[in-house]
Amino acid sequence: MKNRGWSLETAAMVLPAVLFLIVVFIYPFIYALKMSFTIGDEGTVTFANYIRFFQDSVEMKTVWNTLVISVPVTILTIVLAVPIAYYMRNGIRHEKLVTFFLMIPMTLGVVLIAEGMITYFGRNGWLMLILERLGFIHERTGLIHNYWGVVISLFIQSFPMGLTILIGYTRGIHPSLERASRMLGATKSQTFWKVIFPLMMPGILIAFCLNFTSAFSVFTSAIMLGQATSTTRVMAYSAYITAYEYFDYNFSSTICIMMVIIQFILIGIVFALRNKLYKGASSVGKG
Amino acid sequence: MKVFNQLIMKDMCKSFGNLHVLKDFNLTINRGEFVTFLGPSGCGKSTALNCISGLLNITSGVIQVDDEVLDNGGKVFVSPEKRGFGIIFQNYALFPHMTVFDNIAFSLSVAHRPKDEIQKKVSEVIRMVHLEGQENKFPSQLSGGQQQRVAIARSVVMEPRLLLLDEPLSNLDTKLRTEMRYELKQIHNQLERASIYVTHDQSEALALSDKIVIMKLGKVQQIGTPKQVFLFPANRFVADFMGYKNIWNAKIIAVEETDGIRKIQVESYGISFVVHSTIGENKIVEEALLGSFQKGTDVLLASRPDDISAGIGQFNNMTAIVEGTEYLGTSMQVTGMVRDGMPIQARIEPETLVAAKGTISLTIPPDKLIVLPKVEEE
Numbered sequence: 001m002k003n004r005g006w007s008l009e010t011a012a013m014v015l016p017a018v019l020f021l022i023v024v025f026i027y028p029f030i031y032a033l034k035m036s037f038t039i040g041d042e043g044t045v046t047f048a049n050y051i052r053f054f055q056d057s058v059e060m061k062t063v064w065n066t067l068v069i070s071v072p073v074t075i076l077t078i079v080l081a082v083p084i085a086y087y088m089r090n091g092i093r094h095e096k097l098v099t100f101f102l103m104i105p106m107t108l109g110v111v112l113i114a115e116g117m118i119t120y121f122g123r124n125g126w127l128m129l130i131l132e133r134l135g136f137i138h139e140r141t142g143l144i145h146n147y148w149g150v151v152i153s154l155f156i157q158s159f160p161m162g163l164t165i166l167i168g169y170t171r172g173i174h175p176s177l178e179r180a181s182r183m184l185g186a187t188k189s190q191t192f193w194k195v196i197f198p199l200m201m202p203g204i205l206i207a208f209c210l211n212f213t214s215a216f217s218v219f220t221s222a223i224m225l226g227q228a229t230s231t232t233r234v235m236a237y238s239a240y241i242t243a244y245e246y247f248d249y250n251f252s253s254t255i256c257i258m259m260v261i262i263q264f265i266l267i268g269i270v271f272a273l274r275n276k277l278y279k280g281a282s283s284v285g286k287g
Numbered sequence: 288m289k290v291f292n293q294l295i296m297k298d299m300c301k302s303f304g305n306l307h308v309l310k311d312f313n314l315t316i317n318r319g320e321f322v323t324f325l326g327p328s329g330c331g332k333s334t335a336l337n338c339i340s341g342l343l344n345i346t347s348g349v350i351q352v353d354d355e356v357l358d359n360g361g362k363v364f365v366s367p368e369k370r371g372f373g374i375i376f377q378n379y380a381l382f383p384h385m386t387v388f389d390n391i392a393f394s395l396s397v398a399h400r401p402k403d404e405i406q407k408k409v410s411e412v413i414r415m416v417h418l419e420g421q422e423n424k425f426p427s428q429l430s431g432g433q434q435q436r437v438a439i440a441r442s443v444v445m446e447p448r449l450l451l452l453d454e455p456l457s458n459l460d461t462k463l464r465t466e467m468r469y470e471l472k473q474i475h476n477q478l479e480r481a482s483i484y485v486t487h488d489q490s491e492a493l494a495l496s497d498k499i500v501i502m503k504l505g506k507v508q509q510i511g512t513p514k515q516v517f518l519f520p521a522n523r524f525v526a527d528f529m530g531y532k533n534i535w536n537a538k539i540i541a542v543e544e545t546d547g548i549r550k551i552q553v554e555s556y557g558i559s560f561v562v563h564s565t566i567g568e569n570k571i572v573e574e575a576l577l578g579s580f581q582k583g584t585d586v587l588l589a590s591r592p593d594d595i596s597a598g599i600g601q602f603n604n605m606t607a608i609v610e611g612t613e614y615l616g617t618s619m620q621v622t623g624m625v626r627d628g629m630p631i632q633a634r635i636e637p638e639t640l641v642a643a644k645g646t647i648s649l650t651i652p653p654d655k656l657i658v659l660p661k662v663e664e665e
């Protein structure tokens with residue numbers, strides 16, 4: 001094929017996408033970046049917002065809260081989705097039905113899940129009433145409006161997505177690889193760790209990134225199912241109240257930029273770990 | 288692993304639900320033999336191979352190596368990694384995330400063999416399959432032929448007591464296929480172990496095998512040496528597969544046995560034919576026909592296009608109306624009609640003058656005609 005270079009048509013085809021990116025992502029990001037380095041309407045460049053961010057114990061606690069919610073949810077999702085995706089690789093019975101039920105949380109949306117959980121697990125929810133009626137508990141406490149409420153609801157939202165991505169990857173691994181491995185004397189577990197898992201790795205990384213970024217920007221669940229002012233005060237909530245209750249748009253922008261930076265750092269760590277693991281695995285037995 | 292003397296399959300059956308893919312499969316493979324499963328696509332060749340490998344459980348019957356039962360369709364089942372068989376798949380199934388070296392070393396490293404032993408053995412087989420210098424490449428960086436060699440090396444390095452090959456050459460181009468076919472046979476001879484080779488290609492089977500197993504719809508049709516199945520097909524299906532393109536309905540007129548030669552006179556579409564065969568040479572068909580070598584029995588009369596020539600001979604002369612000709616270089620393919628419902632294909636001297644829609648005299652030597660049972664095989 002001939003390389004036609006940049007023609008007018010190519011440019012015309014790409015333009016809408018570029019414009020879209022600029023309007024939706026790049027401009028807001030640069031605008032927020034600029035805001036985060038200024039105070040009030042003065043317009044002079046300053047690090048004051050960032051210094052304040054790192055010195056403010058509430059904000060530091062918020063960063064911690066957000067990580068303590070999002071990292072375990074993401075890890076739990078991956079740890080459960082990998083074996084299930086592996087199990088489902090050659091199809092299972094009633095697969096359409098199972099997939100349908102798995103996908104429901106994705107379509108329901110955050111608010112509906114939160115309301116459902118309040119109905120079930122709240123202080124006046126069915127679970128507590130039943131437990132009290134059966135005499136297992138004397139005082140109804142409720143399992144939500146705390147850390148666990150947020151974690152559970154986030155898990156319900158992120159698991160189907162992680163699983164869907166990973167099933168796609170396991171199905172992409174040709175079944176003959178597994179058979180070849182068995183025939184070469186590998187046990188089932190050796191086959192999983194030496195053949196299947198490394199080949200699932202790209203999918204695991206993608207699922208991790210997508211689930212982590214969505215869990216890290218948790219907002220609705222933290223308010224509806226947690227204690228947004230204390231134990232589940234997360235960065236998105238913090239940015240929100242800073243902007244719309246204290247009307248400090250500049251500091252709110254700083255929080256948003258910090259969210260982006262922290263996400264990048266975590267994803268960076270995960271990729272670095274992967275590279276290390278991968279190198280270790282593939283150098284075995286080489287002369 | 289210890290070399291075996293015999294791999295025995297007794298009444299092996301395999302069903303997927305209601306689909307009976309293998310029916311009463313009986314076969315014995317001796318030490319050092321190269322056995323081919325030959326048959327059209329979908330006849331159950333891969334299924335048979337996978338049952339032997341342990342990748343599938345059999346439904347009933349027995350598979351055993353000498354007196355060690357591998358699978359009896361019930362309680363006894365030796366899992367594939369414990370059978371010590373090597374397999375080469377049609378798509379090679381190389382591990383894409385491992386280098387050539389690591390692919391080949393896989394069986395040794397999962398068995399936790401010492402590093403210097405792995406190094407030594409892998410280098411040996413790399414030399415054997417001519418892959419020197421490719422050790423650190425990934426499968427995606429290799430040509431089809433090289434990938435095939437890696438697949439062979441990877442199976443051979445574990446010194447399997449049986450090598451299973453599932454259409455290993457079908458992804459290669461014709462020239463490479465012939466070369467690799469030769470090399471595969473060399474490797475088989477070096478290993479001095481048994482091999483089972485699956486193919487739908489008649490010429491591959493003839494070139495490679497000590498023993499050919501011809502299958503149709505999950506049933507063994509004939510087992511024999513290349514020469515036996517080629518010269519003495521047991522039934523219409525095998526005959527057709529082996530290139531007996533002319534198969535006509537016929538009736539036995541007379542049978543006479545003299546000097547170890549059986550002379551059968553048959554009639555087909557009103558034409559009288561003479562068939563000569565050496566007694567005892569074609570036991571399978573003889574047994575099937577034992578009751579049928581009698582006057583009046585309906586049989587099939589078969590011949591191969593290559594054995595028919597233009598002109599008039601001592602026996603078996605016909606006149607055919609020519610429908611088409613194809614010049615093939617070393618011969619000329621003539622398609623014609625001897626009688627209504629009695630088409631003929633012949634490969635004659637390429638220089639013969641043949642007029643389209645004209646007539647041609649054709650003749651078949653008596654020892655090139657075969658008689659087959661008429662019963663419809665399953």
Ligand SMILES: Nc1ncnc2c1ncn2[C@@H]1O[C@H](COP(=O)(O)OP(=O)(O)O)[C@@H](O)[C@H]1O
Pocket residue numbers: 303306308326327328329330331332333334335
């Ligand atoms: N896992 C399976 N489940 C159901 N049917 C199968 C399965 N594997 C093979 N078959 C069927 O068994 C028959 C034989 O298949 P196979 O052994 O692959 O044929 P071949 O290798 O001779 O082309 C085919 O009709 C195929 O559809």
Ligand SMILES: [Mg+2]
Pocket residue numbers: 332333334453
């Ligand atoms: Mg097959």
